Amino acid sequence: MSAAFGSVPVPARLPRFGALCGVLSGLLIALPATVEAFIGETAVTSLLLALSPALALPFLTALHQWQSPATGRFGETAYLVNLIGLGLFGGAAFAANLVLYYLDDDVIKAELTGPTVPALLGSAFVFAVGCALFGAALIRARMLPRVAAWGYAVALPLFAFLIALPDSVLTSALHIVVGVVLVWLSTALWRSASPNDRTAASAFTS
Secondary structure, three states, X not given: OXXXXXXXXXXXXXXXXHHHHHHHHHHHHHHHHHHHHXXXXXXXXXXXXXXXXXXXXXXXXXXXXXXXXXXXHHHHHHHHHHHHHHHHHHXXXXXXXXXXXXXXHHHHHHHOOXXXXXXXXXXXXXXXXXXXXXXXXXXXXXXXXXXXXXXXXXXXXXXHHHOOXXXXXXXHHHHHHXXXXXXXXXXXXXXXXXXXXXXXXXXXXX
């Protein structure tokens, strides 16, 4: 990592580090989902999915920093809502994949009482709203691929609610779409942050 970032100017280091985290986050969603589409959920795929939100946090921050001059207060608000939603939703996903996965359905039904379910639904709602707002900021900024920006604004909010459905080809496909969107945006961010390739952003958005 030191070789990749040591010669990069300080203003470009966060976008590049965030882009790397975004690629890893996307792969940790898409690859396990591809496996689960054929053999179902496993302990390994659950572990990988649980780790993805943590890597998405620096990616989201890098995206916001990169496009903030073009999005103004709306972009800042969208980022803050998305950041809070990602923290809540990431915690719920971590618990679901590394705790609930190992419990019987009867135990889960017995334990998910009181405010737990409303809190989980609230977390999904905040995450969905935040993704929709930040996706709109991506579209508005016009600094990264338009199709990927629309994917962020549409696919991630759907992901927040459909993830609670039983595993199926539909849920696996949505995981893969979300992973592809994150990798696409991350790749564009990396190239846009390159000190030797400042024209890359316009090339990606064409």
